[in-house]
Amino acid sequence: MKVIKDLKFFLKERRPVVLAVGFFDGLHRGHRKVINKTVAEAKRLGGIAWVLTFDQHPMKILRPVSAPLLLTSNLHKVRLLENMDVDGCLLMPFTRQLAGLEPEAFVKLLSATIPTLSSIFVGENWRFGRRERGDSGMLIRLARRFYIKVTVVKSVLKAGRIVSSTRIREKVASGNLSKAGQMLGRPFSILGNVIRGRAVGRMLGFPTANMETYNEVLPPTGVYAVRVLVGREMINGVANIGVSPTFPGAKKRKTIIEVHLLDVKGNYYGRELEVFFVRKLRDEKRFKSVKALKEQIEKDVRKARAMLR
Structure with a gap:
């Protein structure tokens, strides 16, 4: 085309x-x-x-x-x-x-x-x-x-x-992704390129691909079970939309999408990803310690695996 x-x-x-x-x-x-x-x-x-x-x-x-x-x-x-x-x-x-x-x-x-x-x-x-x-x-x-x-x-x-773009934007912003998908005729997704982040996920043992977005309406902040299209391959994953409140400087950070791909390794910098949001797992929250955050991420991954089977 x-x-x-x-x-x-x-x-x-x-x-x-x-x-x-x-x-x-x-x-x-x-x-x-x-x-x-x-x-x-x-x-x-x-x-x-x-x-x-x-x-x-x-x-x-x-x-x-x-x-x-x-x-x-x-x-x-x-x-x-x-x-x-x-x-x-x-x-x-x-x-x-x-x-x-x-x-x-x-x-x-x-x-x-x-x-x-x-x-x-x-x-x-x-x-x-x-x-x-x-x-x-x-x-x-x-x-x-x-x-x-x-x-x-x-x-x-x-x-x-x-069916209108305005109505769909409202559904996405309120977190009603099922209704948004019905009007879209496809699951709601966001497409963007992977950019370098702060490497916090890697430090926690859950490396993430940070997505560059382009003025799109985002679902509410939180953690989601997702499916990610990389080239022609669909990969299960967990995504966080938010500002990583557990770490210093959260109030100054803009909202970003971080995606952890399950059971794959590789360098995705510069690659194009399309993230399909399947279901919200929980709200984003500030944890008392990095250890507590890591334990919660482990639970998120287990829950996402079960949901995406």
Whole structure:
């Protein structure tokens, strides 16, 4: 799957282009419905299916203090799209200039830079253009001028309510990962690269991979039984989300994810891990001694092993 950032890539394309357009945070069931229909239409036309999304949430530019933590980083979103049979992802830079485009100008931009644009698929709540003036009805009318077909895909419902990234973020933040997974259509996970930490886990006899995250919403602090995808191998593990309160300086540390992989050894620095949270084992707490912490970790590992069999 190709990943590009410039619309001019399409200027020499001769095949029909079918676009799924949206921010698609989390690639939840509603997003997948839009993208699957995009892929099906591209195959019907003998064309190519592309996803047009943005490199940052629009609120990061328009109202930074109100910008939400995300379900998926750009890297994670791309990895998920790689399994959806799309030909490529246009990761469009979201700038103040783009935010200031009137809806008419945005559609004209797409038409001018993607000459063979045949169809656009969007969710029914998608909005675009300056001050979000454009809705699906306006998109249909504007695209018609350029002989572009627009398909508005109905939202997916769960328990009578629309599946949305906002609802899923709320479930993750409150620790209801089961409900989050139901709306995502997959277990909730976080993808990141392994970075060097303080080597505290190694000192305790339980070496951990410290994950670099990218502004994602995290489950509540605590210890979790997890499954970790490393390359193509799924490995059981135990993860801690928190600040390691037993050790000095906890108040100054930012919340991180530390993952202990069960029954494997190796250097994972720089490797890409996807951590699937299975179940919470306990809250994070400050122990009176390092010895007491180590004894509790041993119990956590035994409990995780039994749970992940």
